Each structure stands twice: as C-alpha cells, then as structure tokens.
Amino acid sequence: MTPILDLGRVATITRKECLDHLTDRTFLLILAIFLFLTVVSLHLGLVSYDAALKQYEHSVAYSDPAFSSPLTDSRPPSLLIVFSALAESLPQWGPLLAIAVGFDLIAGERSSRSLKTLLVRPVFRDEIITGKALGGGAVLALASAVPVVLALGLIAAAGITIPPDDAGIAALFCAATALYLLAYFAVALAFSSLVGDGGRALAWTMAAFILFSILVPTVAAYAGEAVAGDLPTYPSYDAPAEEVQHYLEAARARYQALNGVENLVLILSPDGNYQAITKVLLTDRSDPVSGWGISGLTDILGRIWQNLVAIAVFPTVFLAIAYARFIRIDLR
Amino acid sequence: MAAGLLVVAHKEFVDQLTSRRFLCIFALLLMISALGIYGGAEDYNENLASYSEQLQSADGNNPYSGSVADKVSPLTIYSRMSDYIVLFGTILGIAMGFDLISKEKEEHSLKTLLARPVFRDEIINGKALGSVLALAIALVTAVAVSIAILLFAGIVPTLYDFGAILIFAVVSGIFVLVYFSLALLMSTIAKDSGSALITTLIIFVVLSSVVPILGWAAAEAVAGTPPVSPMSAATGSSSIDVGDMQAYQNEMQAYWAKRSAFSSAVNILSPDLNYEKMATAITDPAQAVTMDNNPYSFVEGPPETTPDLGELLGAIWANALALFVLPCVFFAVAYAAFMRTDIR
Numbered sequence: 131m132t133p134i135l136d137l138g139r140v141a142t143i144t145r146k147e148c149l150d151h152l153t154d155r156t157f158l159l160i161l162a163i164f165l166f167l168t169v170v171s172l173h174l175g176l177v178s179y180d181a182a183l184k185q186y187e188h189s190v191a192y193s194d195p196a197f198s199s200p201l202t203d204s205r206p207p208s209l210l211i212v213f214s215a216l217a218e219s220l221p222q223w224g225p226l227l228a229i230a231v232g233f234d235l236i237a238g239e240r241s242s243r244s245l246k247t248l249l250v251r252p253v254f255r256d257e258i259i260t261g262k263a264l265g266g267g268a269v270l271a272l273a274s275a276v277p278v279v280l281a282l283g284l285i286a287a288a289g290i291t292i293p294p295d296d297a298g299i300a301a302l303f304c305a306a307t308a309l310y311l312l313a314y315f316a317v318a319l320a321f322s323s324l325v326g327d328g329g330r331a332l333a334w335t336m337a338a339f340i341l342f343s344i345l346v347p348t349v350a351a352y353a354g355e356a357v358a359g360d361l362p363t364y365p366s367y368d369a370p371a372e373e374v375q376h377y378l379e380a381a382r383a384r385y386q387a388l389n390g391v392e393n394l395v396l397i398l399s400p401d402g403n404y405q406a407i408t409k410v411l412l413t414d415r416s417d418p419v420s421g422w423g424i425s426g427l428t429d430i431l432g433r434i435w436q437n438l439v440a441i442a443v444f445p446t447v448f449l450a451i452a453y454a455r456f457i458r459i460d461l462r
Numbered sequence: 463m464a465a466g467l468l469v470v471a472h473k474e475f476v477d478q479l480t481s482r483r484f485l486c487i488f489a490l491l492l493m494i495s496a497l498g499i500y501g502g503a504e505d506y507n508e509n510l511a512s513y514s515e516q517l518q519s520a521d522g523n524n525p526y527s528g529s530v531a532d533k534v535s536p537l538t539i540y541s542r543m544s545d546y547i548v549l550f551g552t553i554l555g556i557a558m559g560f561d562l563i564s565k566e567k568e569e570h571s572l573k574t575l576l577a578r579p580v581f582r583d584e585i586i587n588g589k590a591l592g593s594v595l596a597l598a599i600a601l602v603t604a605v606a607v608s609i610a611i612l613l614f615a616g617i618v619p620t621l622y623d624f625g626a627i628l629i630f631a632v633v634s635g636i637f638v639l640v641y642f643s644l645a646l647l648m649s650t651i652a653k654d655s656g657s658a659l660i661t662t663l664i665i666f667v668v669l670s671s672v673v674p675i676l677g678w679a680a681a682e683a684v685a686g687t688p689p690v691s692p693m694s695a696a697t698g699s700s701s702i703d704v705g706d707m708q709a710y711q712n713e714m715q716a717y718w719a720k721r722s723a724f725s726s727a728v729n730i731l732s733p734d735l736n737y738e739k740m741a742t743a744i745t746d747p748a749q750a751v752t753m754d755n756n757p758y759s760f761v762e763g764p765p766e767t768t769p770d771l772g773e774l775l776g777a778i779w780a781n782a783l784a785l786f787v788l789p790c791v792f793f794a795v796a797y798a799a800f801m802r803t804d805i806r
Contacts, residue, residue, distance in 0.1 A: 156660055163667060170675050223667055230660055237656070241568075327568065329561050329655025333483065336659075340490075340553065348494070 139253050140261045147265025151231055160227050161273065168277040171219050175212035176284060182207030208414040209296050212281050213303055217408035220307065221343065221401050227273060228311040229335050231266045232318030236456060237328040246461055259323070259456045263449055266315050274307035298427045299411050306407045309441045313400035314339060316448035323456040343401045350395035350402065358388035403441040407434045466580035470588025471595070474562075478596035483557050488600050491550040492607060495543050499608045502539030503615035536617050537626050537745045543608060544634070544741035548734055551638040552670075556662050558597065559645030561655040562589050563800060568654055572805055586800045590646065590793060597638055605631045630744045636785055637737040641666065643792035650799045670734040677728030678755065685721035689713035715758060722756035729754070733788055736781040743778045751777040 151157050186206050236259075239245035248258065278300050285292060292300075318335045325331040362380040365373045396402025410433050431438075478484050563586070566572040575585065605627060612619060619627065645662045652658035692706040729735045735754075743750035748764035751773060769777075 156657065156664070159664055163664065163672060167671065167675065170679065223671060226663055226667060233660075234656055241654070327655065328657075329564065329568075329659060332656050332659045333557065333560075336553070336663075337486070344549070345490075 135260065136254075136257060139257045140264065143253070143258055143261025144264040144268065147235075147262050148268055151265065151269045157227075157230060157269075160230050164223060164227050164273065165276065167219065167223055168216060168280070171216040172212060172277065172281050172284065174215040175281070176288075178215070179207055179209065179211045182211060208412075209285060209290065209292060210299060210412045210414070212285065213278075213300070213408075214412050216277060216281075217303070217405075217412060221310075221404060224307070224311055225314040225339055225343070228270055228314040229318045229332070229339065231269060232315040233322050233332040233335050234328045235262045235266065235319055236323040236452075237325060237331045238322075240461070241327050249461070255457050256453065259453055263316075263319060263452070266319065267312055270311040270315055271308045274311055275304050277307075278304040295427060299430065302427075302430070303408065303411050306404060306411070306438070306441065309438075309445065310400050310404040312445045313441060313448075316445035316452065317342075320448040320452040320455070323452045323459060342399045346399040347396060347402055350392045350399075353395050354388040354392035357391045358384045397436070397440045400441055400444050403437040403444075406437045407441065410434050466584040467588045467591070470580065470585055471592040474589045474592025475595050476592075478558060478593055479599070484554075484596065484600075487550060487554045487557055488603075491546065491554060491600070492604055494550065495546045495604055496607055496611060498542040498546055499539055499611045500615070502542045503612055503617055506536060506539055506617060507615065535745075536612060536619050536623055539612070539617075539745075540608070540627065540630055541741060541745040543604075544630075544738065544745070547634045547637065548737065551634060552641050552666065552734075554597070554600070555638040555641030556645045556659070556666065558593050559642040560649050560659040560662055562593070562646055563649040564652060564655040564658045565649075567805065576805065582801055583797070586646075586650075586797055590643075593642060593646075594639065597642065598635060601631050601635050601638070626744050630741065633737065633740050633744070633785070636789065637733060639789040640733040640785065640792070643789040643796065647792045647796035647799070650796045650803065669732050673732040674725075674729055674735060677725040677732075680728055681721045681725035681755070684724050685717055688717050718756050718758055719753070722753045722759075725755045726753070730780055730784045733785055736785040739778055739781040740785065743774055747774050750774060 183206070236245070239248065249255065282292060282297070282300060314335075317338050318331070321331040321334040321338070322328070325334060361384060362377055365377045369377075393402075393406070396406065410430060563572070566575065576582065609619070609627065641662070644665060645658070648658040648662045648665075649655070652661055689710055692703070692710055739750065739754070746764075747769050748766075751769045752759040752762075752764050775782075
C-alpha cells in the first residue's frame with residue numbers, strides 16, 4: 131500500500147516553494163520593508179528601555195529608604211519593553227507579507243497553466259497543497275523569528291543578561307507572531323484555491339483581512355457596550371457608604387460584562403487574539419498593579435491559552451478549506 | 463474625440479456603480495462614517511450643553527468666567543469622518559483602480575476594444591473619468607448622509623460650515639484619487655491584476671507607514687544632538703542658574719523647531735499625512751497652524767484666535783499642493799505607459 135503522504139515528495143515541493151519565495155522580487159521587497167519597520171520598532175523599544183533604566187538608576191541613587199512603599203518604589207524596567215513597539219505596529223504591515231506569500235500559490239499556477247503539467251508528474255494533489263502550505267509557513271516562521279533573534283542579540287550585545295523567563299516569553303512572542311502571520315497566509319491560500327485568478331484572490335483576501343482586522347473588533351466594541359449597558363450614575367460625594375459600595379459593584383459588573391462580550395467576539399479575529407496574547411506576554415510582571423499575580427511562564431500560559439487556541443484554530447480552518455477545495459478542483 | 467471618450471466613460475461609470483466590490487466598500491464607508499457622525503453629533507450636543515451651562519453659571523464676580531470653554535463647532539465632528547476616509551477611502555481607491563487595464567489585458571478584451579474606432583487615449587481618459595464620476599457620487603452621498611444625520615440630531619450647520627463641509631468632500635475626493643491613480647498606474651504597467659494589486663499595496667505601505675518613520679528618523683539625525691539640560695549637568699544639591707535654564711529652554715525650542723520642520727518636509731511625500739493635515743485645517747483651523755511632531759505644540763496648545771484664511775493657507779499650502787500633484791503625476795505616467803503598451 132502506498133503511504134498516504136509521501137514525505138519525500140512533500141519535501142521537494144516545500145523546498146521549491148521556499149526557494150521561490152526567497153527569490154521572488156515582490157516577496158523580497160515586502161520583506162525588506164518588514165525588516166526596516168521591525169528594526170525601527172526595536173530601536174524605539176531599546177530607546178524606551180534605556181530611558182526607563184536611566185530613570186531607575188537616578189531614582190535609586192536619590193531615593194530615601196525611610197519612605198519605602200510598593201507603590202512608589204521604582205523597579206528596574208522589564209526587558210520586554212523592547213518588544214512592545216513591535217507588538218503594536220506589526221499588525222499594520224505583517225499581514226501584507228503573509229498575504230503576499232499566499233495569494234498566488236494556487237491561482238498563479240492555474241493562470242499560468244503549470245498546475246496541469248505539475249499534476250501530470252507522479253505527485254498527489256494533497257502533497258502539492260501540503261508542500262505549498264509548509265513552504266509558505268516556513269518562510270513566515272523565519273520572518274517572525276528574525277525580529278526576536280535580532281532583539282535578543284542586540285540586548286545581549288548591550289551586555290544585559292536575559293532572565294530565562296524573559297527568554298521563554300520572547301519565544302512565545304515569536305510563536306504568537308508566527309501564528310498570526312500564518313492566519314492571514316491561510317486565508318490567502320484558501321482564496322487562492324477558491325478563486326481562479328490571482329487578482330481576484332488577492333482582492334477577496336484583502337476583504338477578509340478588513341473584515342477580521344477592522345470590522346470584527348468594531349463589532350466587538352459595540353456588542354460589549356450594548357450588552358453591558360450604560361454606566362450606573364456616579365454617586366454624589368455625600369452619598370452613604372452603601373450607595374458607593376453599590377455603585378462600585380455595578381461598575382465592576384459592567385466592566386466584566388463589557389470585557390467578557392468583547393473578548394468573546396474578538397476570539398474570531400486573529401488581530402484580537404494577537405493583541406490579547408502580546409498584552410499579557412509583555413506585561414511588566416514586577417508592576418504592583420497590572421503585573422500583580424502573574425508569576426511564571428505556566429501562569430502566563432494559563433491566561434492566554436484560549437487566545438492561543440483561537441489563533442491556531444483560525445489558520446487550521448482556512449487551510450482545511452484550501453485543502454478540501456484543492457483536492458476537488460476541476461482543472462482544464 | 464469626445465464621442466469615444468464619453469462612451470468609454472459612460473460604460474466605466476455604470477460598471478463601477480454596479481460592481482459588487484465598489485458597492486460593498488461604499489456601503490462599509492457609508493455605514494462606518496454614519497456611525498461615526500452619529501457618535502460625534504452626540505458628543506457635540508453634550509459639549510454644547512456643558513458650554514451653555516458654563517455660560518449661565520458665569521457671572522461677573524466669578525473669577526473663572528474667563529476660562530469658559532470655546533463655543534464648539536459642528537465641523538469637529540468631521541475630523542472623525544476623516545479618520546474613516548483615510549482607511550476606507552484608500553481601500554475604495556485601490557479597489558476601483560487596480561484591474562481597470564490589467565483585467566482587460568487578461569481577458570483579451572482590450573484588443574477587441576482597440577479594434578473599434580476608439581483611440582487609446584480615449585480609453586484611459588474615459589476609464590479615469592467614469593471612475594472619478596462614480597467616486598464623486600459616492601463621496602457626495604456620504605457627505606449628504608452625514609449632513610442629514612447632523613440635521614436629524616438637531617445640529618444646523620451655518621453657511622460657513624456648509625462651505626467647509628463642501629471643501630472637506632473635495633479634499634477627501636482628491637485623497638481617494640491619489641490611491642486610485644496609483645492603482646490605475648500599476649494596473650497599466652504590471653503583468654497581471656494580482657501583481658498590480660500587490661505592488662499598489664506595497665507602495666501604499668511605504669507612503670503611509672515608512673515615509674513618516676523615515677522622516678522622524680532623518681529629522682533626528684539632521685537636527686543633531688539636543689542641548690543638554692543644566693538639570694542633568696548639575697550634580698547633587700548645587701542650585702541651577704535661572705539664566706542657564708532660560709537659555710536651555712530657548713535652545714531646546716530652536717532644536718525642536720528645526721527638527722519638526724525637517725520631518726514635516728519629508729512627510730510631504732505621504733498623502734495620508736497631507737490629507738490629515740488638510741482635514742485638520744478644515745475641522746480645527748487653530749490646530750492646523752501649529753507645528754507637527756513638535757512637543758512644544760502640545761505644551762503651548764493651538765493659538766487662541768482662529769487663524770484667517772491667509773494664515774491657514776500659509777501653513778498648509780505645501781500639503782495641499784503635494785496632495786494635488788501626486789494623482790496628476792500618477793495619472794500622467796499611467797497615460798504615457800498605456801499609450802505605448804505593447805498589446806498582444
């Protein structure tokens with residue numbers, strides 16, 4: 131019996147796809163822009179880390195141990211500041227790279243009629259699409275690893291020791307970025323096999339991108355507001371204590387409902403998940419307010435696992451659509 | 463000459479207005495901007511209520527009566543709309559233009575079209591004209607809907623406001639034309655629609671994201687090292703001379719003036735920033751005459767008196783010119799390229 135998937139043939143296609151991407155002018159151009167913007171973001175991150183460190187040194191030098199309090203005591207800045215500018219700006223240009231890698235994979239072969247020639251050779255259809263998906267995914271994984279490796283290298287070169295937990299978080303950040311890029315790559319690949327030509331595939335992919343990156347978050351915000359209702363009226367300053375307590379409870383419940391509904395809708399959007407993940411990952415754990423209770427990597431994973439699952443399921447669904455469609459495509 | 467042009471323009475106009483892609487994006491733009499205008503109108507009414515409350519409570523003896531908030535203008539509501547136009551206008555312009563020529567090449571209908579008694583320049587002019595008309599209708603509808611919502615919310619714009627809204631619509635149209643003409647150009651020179659669209663998107667990212675960052679970085683490099691504060695130079699408890707501090711303040715202001723002038727000069731290349739500047743000039747004129755990328759603009763705030771037209775134009779003429787020139791250049795190149803395309 132022949133194996134279901136011949137890994138050798140898949141590897142051939144993966145290698146060919148990787149090389150194709152890495153030598154494609156459009157891809158290299160976008161990658162160059164991607165790297166430029168990454169380096170600028172990392173530079174901004176390093177500058178703010180440097181400023182925070184200077185401020186910390188200054189305040190340690192002049193602080194009075196008699197007036198110590200967990201609120202006012204300054205803490206050494208977290209190394210993860212370096213990634214925050216990147217996490218904020220990557221969703222603006224990252225998807226373009228992912229979409230550029232994916233939109234022409236099947237449609238291009240169809241319009242140049244090379245797909246028929248390819249299928250004449252002893253290779254199965256599922257091997258072709260698996261190989262193409264793996265090749266694109268590998269290139270995107272490379273693209274998302276470059277900024278993290280670059281940042282860690284710059285930090286190490288600056289003579290700063292990287293704590294193991296921060297290294298783990300950097301690896302998680304890299305994985306989240308790769309999954310985020312993979313999400314839009316999968317959308318592009320799905321439309322590439324659903325639609326006959328590259329132009330329309332790209333247009334549809336952009337439409338889906340707008341849907342998931344802009345409309346879903348907007349709807350999420352409105353849905354949260356609608357479900358949570360109006361903020362209870364603020365008690366007057368001479369209100370009795372029960373009324374103030376009542377107000378606080380109502381405000382908290384409203385805030386929870388708002389967040390809950392918003393997050394529920396945002397699970398649908400790779401951008402929403404990516405933002406939620408990076409927000410938790412890059413929280414300064416020594417902060418007495420926002421970082422309170424976040425102890426180690428397992429705790430962080432516990433907080434973001436839902437978003438991690440969602441951001442992994444999203445590309446899986448679209449890859450499945452691409453796969454199912456490609457297997458049955460009628461080629462003439 | 464005109465007959466062929468009008469036929470192509472008419473066909474293109476109908477094609478655009480009936481294309482699902484155009485209608486979808488237009489519906490989105492309409493919906494989002496209507497929501498934005500509605501929210502803005504609510505905020506405006508709240509501001510107006512607190513303004514009149516302050517007016518009533520302000521009597522001659524109140525020492526704070528001088529600090530009554532400025533009367534709010536309904537035009538501020540449109541600054542929200544400009545945010546949506548930056549986003550959806552770009553998408554609309556690109557979607558309208560990226561396959562105008564390349565699709566005809568792919569479907570081999572361009573050859574058939576050219577076999578008929580119509581000149582090449584009539585085709586590209588007609589396509590551009592038809593699309594511009596469709597775009598104009600889209601924007602006029604969006605602005606009309608916005609005015610209707612304002613009236614519905616009980617806000618009646620003055621004649622001056624109407625004029626400003628009209629100029630806002632024209633400027634928004636020119637902004638969308640920038641990306642439309644860019645997409646048309648790529649559609650003419652790229653080998654197929656897919657590469658036309660991806661190249662357009664790359665240039666869009668460069669113009670809207672890379673240029674401002676580059677401007678900021680270049681200005682930082684050009685302006686040199688900032689003056690050193692006497693605060694950080696002074697050690698421990700030694701007192702700081704007031705004159706030194708004043709000199710430092712002056713140097714710092716000069717440094718930032720130079721730096722922001724340079725980054726503004728680079729930013730002229732970005733249609734997004736030019737459009738934002740012009741939209742600000744229309745919706746909030748005092749804000750528009752302050753310098754961009756200059757922290758002192760935030761510290762000092764906009765001037766208290768509304769600048770007159772001359773002053774305003776003096777501050778934004780370069781942005782206006784750049785915003786207008788860019789689509790002309792793109793279209794001219796598209797025209798020249800299309801005239802000489804080898805069609806087989």
